[in-house]
Amino acid sequence: MxxxxxxxxxxxxxxxxxxxxxxxxxxxxxxxxxxxxxxxIRSSVPYHKNNSIQGYRSLIFSGDHDMYVPFLATQDWIRSLNYSIIDDWRPWMIHNQVAGYTRTYANNMTFATVKASLTCSYYGGGHTMVYKPEECSVMFERWINGQPL
Structure with a gap:
């Protein structure tokens, strides 16, 4: 690949x-x-907070089996922002299949996971853009167009 x-x-x-x-x-x-x-940069939190104060939307996503940047670490980083949860965990779908899970926060921030494929598990990673291009493309397209995942 x-x-x-x-x-x-x-x-x-x-x-x-x-x-x-x-x-x-x-x-x-x-x-x-x-x-x-x-x-x-020791922490991106101040930069992210500044961007959200300016009104910029953000999409944060992780593969659910990414060993380099595990989604739990991303979730912990998000928790440190102290944003309120607007829409709690729910699956997001493609072709009537669960493509991942998403949560929406205050300050226009969306967090999404992308389900790993057998290929991801086989290689022990999960950099989602490489292994799940359709899911990532659909996720981004929905987000950029202001549609719910």
Missing amino acids: SVQSNCWANDESVRRALHVEKGSMGEWLRCYREIPYKFD
């Missing part, structure tokens, strides 16, 4: 479509482990 995503992400027509300025990025690699950051 990573060879396919590397070919796609490094294709010039894809980079143009994504408005990646020519020469601004080197070769794209999936899950690059050696990140040469010189500065670390």
Whole structure:
């Protein structure tokens, strides 16, 4: 799968479509482990709170079997924002099948999980965009159009 995503992400027509300025990025690699950051943001909470105060909507999502960023850690991060729950946990569906679960919070924030597939479990990960493209696309399309998941 990573060879396919590397070919796609490094294709010039894809980079143009994504408005990646020519020469601004080197070769794209999936899950690059050696990140040469010189500065670390200890917490994104103040940035997220500032954006929500400004009225920006947010969609936060996690794969339910992602071992790199487990959804429980994401849920804990959300809990630290101290936003009220507007719509508690409920399944969201595609083709009459549960695609994941979602919860809506105050300050225009939606949190969703995406159910893992057998492929995700086999590889022990679950970066949902790679393994569940239809579900992620539908989730984003509904959210960007202001529709409930």
